[in-house]
Amino acid sequence: MDCHLDIFFLEAVLNGVLLAGLLALLALGLNLVFGVIDVVWISYAELVMVGMYGIYYAHKGGAPFLVAAVLGIVLVAVAGALMHYLVIRPVLDQPPINQLLVTGGVLFFLQAAATMAFGVEFRSIGIRLGSVNAFDMSFAWARIITFGVAIGGILALWLFLTRTYMGTAIRAISQDRQIMPLMGVDARRVYLVTSAIGGGLAGLAAALMVLQYDIYPQIGLQFGPLVFMICVLGGLGNMIGGFVAAFIISQFIAVGGSCMATEWGYAIAFLFFMVAVFIRPQGLFAAKS
Amino acid sequence: MIRISPAALVGLAALILLPWAVRFGFPGSEKYYLHVLIQILLWAFIYTGWSLMGRFGLTSLGHGAFTGIGAYATVLLWNFAGLTPWLGIPIGVAVSVVVALLVGYPCFRLRIKGHYFALMTLALTEFIRLCIVGLRDYTGGSLGTQPARAGNGISLYAVQFEPDRVLSYYVVLALWAFGLVVWLRIDRSMDRYALDAANQDEDAAASVGIDVTREKLKVTAISAALCALGGAMYGQYQMYIGPDTIAGLGVSLNIVFAVIAGGIGVLLGPTVGAVFTQLLSEGLRVAIQGSGFLKDWLGSAALALDTAIYGLLLVLFIIYMPKGILGTLLAWRDRVRAEKALRPPEAARPVPRRAA
Numbered sequence: 001m002d003c004h005l006d007i008f009f010l011e012a013v014l015n016g017v018l019l020a021g022l023l024a025l026l027a028l029g030l031n032l033v034f035g036v037i038d039v040v041w042i043s044y045a046e047l048v049m050v051g052m053y054g055i056y057y058a059h060k061g062g063a064p065f066l067v068a069a070v071l072g073i074v075l076v077a078v079a080g081a082l083m084h085y086l087v088i089r090p091v092l093d094q095p096p097i098n099q100l101l102v103t104g105g106v107l108f109f110l111q112a113a114a115t116m117a118f119g120v121e122f123r124s125i126g127i128r129l130g131s132v133n134a135f136d137m138s139f140a141w142a143r144i145i146t147f148g149v150a151i152g153g154i155l156a157l158w159l160f161l162t163r164t165y166m167g168t169a170i171r172a173i174s175q176d177r178q179i180m181p182l183m184g185v186d187a188r189r190v191y192l193v194t195s196a197i198g199g200g201l202a203g204l205a206a207a208l209m210v211l212q213y214d215i216y217p218q219i220g221l222q223f224g225p226l227v228f229m230i231c232v233l234g235g236l237g238n239m240i241g242g243f244v245a246a247f248i249i250s251q252f253i254a255v256g257g258s259c260m261a262t263e264w265g266y267a268i269a270f271l272f273f274m275v276a277v278f279i280r281p282q283g284l285f286a287a288k289s
Numbered sequence: 290m291i292r293i294s295p296a297a298l299v300g301l302a303a304l305i306l307l308p309w310a311v312r313f314g315f316p317g318s319e320k321y322y323l324h325v326l327i328q329i330l331l332w333a334f335i336y337t338g339w340s341l342m343g344r345f346g347l348t349s350l351g352h353g354a355f356t357g358i359g360a361y362a363t364v365l366l367w368n369f370a371g372l373t374p375w376l377g378i379p380i381g382v383a384v385s386v387v388v389a390l391l392v393g394y395p396c397f398r399l400r401i402k403g404h405y406f407a408l409m410t411l412a413l414t415e416f417i418r419l420c421i422v423g424l425r426d427y428t429g430g431s432l433g434t435q436p437a438r439a440g441n442g443i444s445l446y447a448v449q450f451e452p453d454r455v456l457s458y459y460v461v462l463a464l465w466a467f468g469l470v471v472w473l474r475i476d477r478s479m480d481r482y483a484l485d486a487a488n489q490d491e492d493a494a495a496s497v498g499i500d501v502t503r504e505k506l507k508v509t510a511i512s513a514a515l516c517a518l519g520g521a522m523y524g525q526y527q528m529y530i531g532p533d534t535i536a537g538l539g540v541s542l543n544i545v546f547a548v549i550a551g552g553i554g555v556l557l558g559p560t561v562g563a564v565f566t567q568l569l570s571e572g573l574r575v576a577i578q579g580s581g582f583l584k585d586w587l588g589s590a591a592l593a594l595d596t597a598i599y600g601l602l603l604v605l606f607i608i609y610m611p612k613g614i615l616g617t618l619l620a621w622r623d624r625v626r627a628e629k630a631l632r633p634p635e636a637a638r639p640v641p642r643r644a645a
Contacts, residue, residue, distance in 0.1 A: 040404045091607045096403050097348045101549065102607040104542050108600030115593035217593075223540060225415045228408045237406065267419035272413045277409060278395040 005275075008258065011137040017247065018139065021147035022133040023210060025244035026223065027230040028154055028239055029201030033080075034175040039088055039099045043107035045142065045224030047083070047199055049081045050110060052078040053118055056125050062286070065127060072144030072219025073203035080199020081192055089188075089196070107220070115218040122214040122282065142211040153204050154243065157197070170194055180235030226266070229273045304462060308455045323454040329560075329567045330461040331523055332547065336559030337468040338515030339544045342508050344554040346402070346488040350541040351392065351410030354417035355385040355513045355518030357536025363521040364436045364530055365427055367447065374448035374525060382517045388413070389513035397502040397509075400491065411538065418537040433531025436524060442579060451528050464522055465560070468515055472556055475511070480504055516544075546603050552613030557629060561615040569602075570595040 030044050032236045041047070054075040058068035087106055091099050119280050129141035161167035173180045173190050213219065230249050234241025256265025293301075311322045339352045362381030368374040372380075392413050395401075401409055421428050430435055439447035443456070450456045475481055486494040487501045495501050524530040533539055543566070551562025573595040610617050 032294040034404075040408070087604055087608075094607075094611060095346075097346070097407060097451075098607050098611060100404055101348070101545060101606055104546065105600045105603030105607065108542070108546075108596050108603065110597035112600060116597060200566065213437055225411060225538065229412055232405060233410050241328055261423055263423040265417045267423055270416040273410065273412050274392065274416070275403075277401070278399065281399040281401055282404070 007202075009255070011139075012255045012258035013251065014137070014249040015143065015231040015258075016141065017282050018143040018147045020059055020250035020253055021249040022152035022205060023071070023226065023230055023250050024243045025150035025153055025208070026205045026227045027234070027242040027246055028157060029198040029205070031234070031237055031239050031242045032157070032170075032194060032201070033198040034231065035239070036170055037084070037088065037092075037191050038096065038177070039085070040101070040236070041103045041198070042100055042224070043083070043103045043110060043220075044198075044202060045220035045222075045227060046110040047076050047079055047202040048206045048209065048223065049114060049215070049217065050079055051203040051218045052213075052219070053114060054209050055207055055210050056123055056215055059125055065125075069207035070142060072207050073200050076203030076206060077196045077200035080202065081196040083199070084195035086283050089191075105222075107127075111217050111220065118217065120217060122216045124214050125210045127211060140212070146212065149204070149208055153201065157201070160197075166190070166193060208275055214266075226269070229270065233273055233276060297323050301466070306555065308458050316436060319453050325567060325571050327454070327457050327461050327526060329563045330458075330465040331519065331565065332528065333560040333563035334461070334465045334468040334521075335519035336518050336544055336548050336551070336563055337465075337472055338512050338519055340548045340553055340559045341472060341512040342505075343514070343545065343548055345484040345505075345508065347505065347509065348403075348407050348545065349410040349509075350407050350514075350538070351389075351413040351561055352513070352516045352544050353414040353535075353537050353539070353541035354410075354546075355389065355506050355516040356540060357417050357421060358385045358388065359517030359520035360524035360530045360535045361421055362426060362517075368434070368437050369427060374521065375446075378448070378518065378521045381521050382514045383516035385513045388417075389509050393506050393509040394502070397505045402485050411541070414536070414538055414541045418532050421532045421536055428532070431532055433529055433534065435529050438528070442528075449528070451526055457526055460524065461522065468487070468519075469556060471515060475508065476556070478542045481505060484508060513523075522623065529558075536568060548600075548613075549611075550603065550606050550613055552616030552619070554614050555613075555619060558613055558615045559598070562613065566599065569599060573598065576596065 026045075026048070030041060033039060033041055033044075051072045055065075055068045055072035058071045059065055063071065083103070083106060086196060087102055088099060091102050129138045129145070131138045132144065161171055169180070169185045169190050170193070172183075173185060173187060177187070180190075226249065230245045231242050233249065234243070234245035249272075252269035253265045256268050261266075290429070307326065308323060311326070312319050315322050335352075335356060342349060359378070359381040362384055363374050363377040366377035366380060367374055396406060396409055422430050425431075436449070437574070439449055442449055442452040450460055481492065483499045483501075483504045486497075486499060487504060491501055520535050523535055527534075546561035547566045549557045549559065549562070550565055552558030577594065582585075606613065614622060
């Protein structure tokens with residue numbers, strides 16, 4: 001334990017804030033899918049992994065990074081829609097837990113397929129953006145850009161959900177699954193679009209993550225549990241709650257990780273999560289029902 | 290007392306004689322085949338332990354934590370305190386039960402179910418795995434650790450039996466049989482009906498006087514205890530434990546999926562799941578090793594082929610066969626029997642007139 005309220009502590013806190021942007025973006029896609037379709041994609045982080053590999057290979061193949069990123073987003077959006085079409089739709093009338101488990105099968109499949117196709121090596125896209133130094137603190141540009149783009153993505157989704165017909169239909173379905181089809185909303189299409197958007201958000205997260213992290217087939221296991229935790233903490237399906245929860249959890253990781261070994265930061269975050277859910281099982285920020 | 294049917298007796302006798310059949314059938318590779326059998330029985334025991342609560346809709350992704358606690362407590366107490374596993378295993382089991390109750394009580398009290406329960410227990414698994422990795426001075430971190438070998442590796446005091454595969458086989462066979470007995474005892478108890486009722490409608494169950502939280506806690510404690518025991522025995526047999534081989538999310542998911550593949554809610558479902566998953570991975574490994582073409586084509590990627598197929602099969606199972614292999618077979622058998630019972634006897638049927 002080596003922790004003082006000094007400049008390094010402040011640096012850790014600020015890095016935590018930057019990390020929160022990314023986690024909030026990841027949680028957002030999962031929350032959207034859960035809120036609308038009532039399905040937990042256990043393999044969500046594996047979709048991000050697929051996106052990261054897609055962007056990596058597109059970039060290696062000569063595409064400029066921005067083009068590769070857009071390709072990656074489209075790739076994961078298609079993957080999300082496919083996952084809904086092939087895997088979720090057939091089990092929609094089964095018990096909810098089966099829907100969660102069926103995506104677990106997808107998790108195994110994607111991880112193993114990535115291992116077979118790309119090997120177990122750690123790959124880096126090799127874009128170095130340098131860092132900003134201020135008051136003895138240093139912040140990687142990659143993190144700052146990630147934070148900005150993540151917040152931008154979240155705002156864009158919010159505008160889409162509130163300002164467009166499709167967005168309104170999505171919100172309506174999430175409020176009442178039975179009534180909306182009677183009002184002329186094509187639920188099947190809304191589900192498919194939602195899954196594609198959820199995938200697209202995972203793709204955006206992937207595009208940001210390749211700038212910061214090495215790519216390997218198991219990377220999903222590193223982020224996945226964290227993202228589920230943030231979603232539950234904020235109240236599954238509650239996007240604003242998830243946003244706030246991302247900032248709380250990321251502080252545990254950043255500050256805990258800088259004061260102790262990395263995994264203790266994570267361990268404390270998980271412990272906090274369990275205790276918090278026991279105190280407020282409906283999520284920290286759910287409205288009282 | 291549980292009555293044993295003649296078929297079960299024959300099956301048990303066959304399992305007791307199996308190592309000798311292996312010895313005569315595959316004299317050259319006896320050790321390998323016994324190893325596969327031991328793996329199957331060991332995991333079948335752990336899967337059976339999970340299915341005790343899984344069958345009542347308590348889909349826990351936290352059992353990787355219990356196997357991990359059992360394995361690590363036993364090995365660490367042996368390595369660092371010199372405590373015999375005869376005491377270390379009960380301690381590991383007790384710790385697992387306490388953890389299960391600590392997490393289970395609020396969960397059941399607050400009626401955390403379905404997705405939320407799965408994700409809560411997933412957090413428990415991650416927490417325990419991170420603790421194991423974090424205590425790397427003792428646990429060896431993500432590289433894992435080994436129990437200190439006692440003498441030639443066979444010791445009653447150290448509960449080590451790995452070099453003698455036949456002995457290991459009988460140890461895990463006894464363990465597996467014990468798991469089945471526990472399953473049957475619960476299946477035939479009032480708790481089972483209480484839990485079935487609670488699974489269908491908690492309010493209705495509570496309204497007829499079932500203490501739902503208590504019933505769930507009871508089955509959770511037993512389930513966690515069996516999985517901790519299984520994890521500990523896994524460590525004693527493998528002589529190696531790692532945070533990803535006996536703890537963690539991968540183990541949790543494997544447990545859940547094997548049970549679903551085999552059949553949840555039937556006695557031998559988890560065992561069938563263990564047979565299926567182990568034979569799948571072993572069979573693929575042998576097929577790849579044996580085929581030059583596959584080996585050249587896939588290279589080291591072949592190692593992940595079984596997981597890829599496994600994942601794909603799981604998706605297909607849940608979509609097309611949610612009852613699992615054994616559950617589907619039994620349902621099919623019952624249907625055939627019911628149809629036979631309904632069909633009128635031969636003599637009562639009208640004689641078809643022969644076409645002129």
